[in-house]
Amino acid sequence: MGGLHTLGGEDVFRPYVRVLRLPGALIGYGATFLGSFPISMLGLSVLLLIRTSSGSMAQAGLVSGALSVGNACGLLVQGRLLDRYGQTVVLLAAGPTAGLALGGLTLAAVGHAPAPVLIMLSYLSGVAIPAVITCMRVLIPVMVSAPGDRRSAYALLGTQFNVAMISGPMVVSGLVVLSGPAAAVLTAAVAATVGGLVFAGTARSRHWRPAPAEEHRGVRLPGLLTSGMITVLGASFGAGLVGGLTSVAVPAVALTHHVTYLAGLLFAASSVGDIVAGIVYGSRVWRIALGTQLIICQIGGAVINGVLALLSGHPWAMFPAMTAGGAVQAPAGVANSALLDDVARPAFLGQSYTAMIAAGLGGSALGTTAGGRLSVLAEDWTLFVAAGTAGLAIACWTVLRRRSLSRLQTVP
Missing domain, CATH: 1.20.1250.20 (MFS general substrate transporter like domains)
Known part of the structure; x- marks a missing residue:
């Protein structure tokens, strides 16, 4: 193929091995994978939790939708904060907040709280889900200098996210059968908290510094x-x-x-x-x-x-x-x-x-x-x-x- 420099079939995984051998890469990707699970688990687990506790699929859809809206808004907010104040402070705040909000949502659902309370807690949970994927994306250009390996690093990030998207609902299904939807939501809460804290504790994340404040001042x-x-x-x-x-x-x-x-x-x-x-x-x-x-x-x-x-x-x-x-x-x-x-x-x-x-x-x-x-x-x-x-x-x-x-x- 004219646009492709071909590698031997046995070398398909070699670029990924090179990336994962870079200092801090393995734990960074591991924490990112763990932090991806809440995104794939929560849509289904929250829907099932609210449907089971309230008996209303309409209410379950509203609460689950609030989580998705919150996640989109939270990405934008956390992205701006990451560029201004660095990764550590944002992730240390977001991880525990997400865990507490999801725990509160679970207790409120089991206690048959009013729909507005459930929607508010679900939205807050979505906002607080740690943006570990964004953090890893920002670190890759710093961590991987070779353009070819950098492309492999981006592909690895996308592939592991897709694996999490597939396996997350499967984990939810197993937990629902064994312990019920509340256990699935709480498991996602633990994954969000631990994933955010572990990533914040990595050397690469701690040492990364945002651009000087004057580069941000006045920019709209x-x-x-x-x-x-x-x-x-x-x-x-x-x-x-x-x-x-x-x-x-x-x-x-x-x-x-x-x-x-x-x-x-x-x-x-x-x-x-x-x-x-x-x-x-x-x-x-x-x-x-x-x-x-x-x-x-x-x-x-x-x-x-x-x-x-x-x-x-x-x-x-x-x-x-x-x-x-x-x-x-x-x-x-x-x-x-x-x-x-x-x-x-x-x-x-x-x-x-x-x-x-x-x-x-x-x-x-x-x-x-x-x-x-x-x-x-x-x-x-x-x-x-x-x-x-x-x-x-x-x-x-x-x-x-x-x-x-x-x-x-x-x-x-």
Whole structure:
């Protein structure tokens, strides 16, 4: 392949071994993995806790939704605080706060507290979940100097997050069977607290210093949004929008064909494709520019959604396309994250990363909402067409703005 410097098959994991052998890397990634579990566990465990205690799925949805909104807001707030005051003080405050808030939410739910109290505690819990993934993303450029290994480090960060997203709900299911949903929420609370405190205690995190205060003084949002950052935020929002539409389309197809159980299996196939592609992508040195890689993946994802639309009448035939869809998501996510090193102001890398994640969450929320409405008005295949159309639109956005991804440019 012209854009690829090929490594031997036996060397796929060698770049990751080099990264993990760097001082502080192994414990940093371990704490990040532990801190990722609450994100994957809490959506389901809080939903089940409130549903069990109140008997109302509507109330459970509101409380669980408040957690997601709080998490998005907390990412933005913690990103700004990290860039201003450093990682240690933020994580030492966030970890115990998240644990206490989740403990309070559990007690309030078991005690049948009013819905507003549950919503408030759930929102606070989401805000306080330690942003360990953001902290690790900020440390990687400092910790890994070689560009090729740095790409592997980003891929490893994304892959372990995906593994946590898959295994978290499985842990919740086991805990619910053994001890009930309250135990699952409390386990997530412990993981959030311990993950934040362990990461804060690592030498890399303690020794990292934010930019001098004068670089932050007087800077407002327009000054943070470089031209390239606007492009990256748009790409992240678009990826979330496509993902939100797909997250509705797949269950809709399964329900229509009376194979509800197939939805989870199809999403699992997508996750497998994501993880495998992420590992392979990060193990190789690519000569193709990051912006071009992102565009190729965006177009590939749009084409795959078109294929899924054609296959939506035959759910069992969708497995290869779902796996391929997951496979293009991984390099797209890594490329989008890696572009921050080129387009974000170094003093505001934490805020830039959290803004990128928040943009994706916002796009996902819009996609899920629009998909739910569209599923009532039209056939299932139209959801995949909508996702493919959105994917092509965001690919056009990236193509038209690709020059902004090559260097740091401020907005006029």
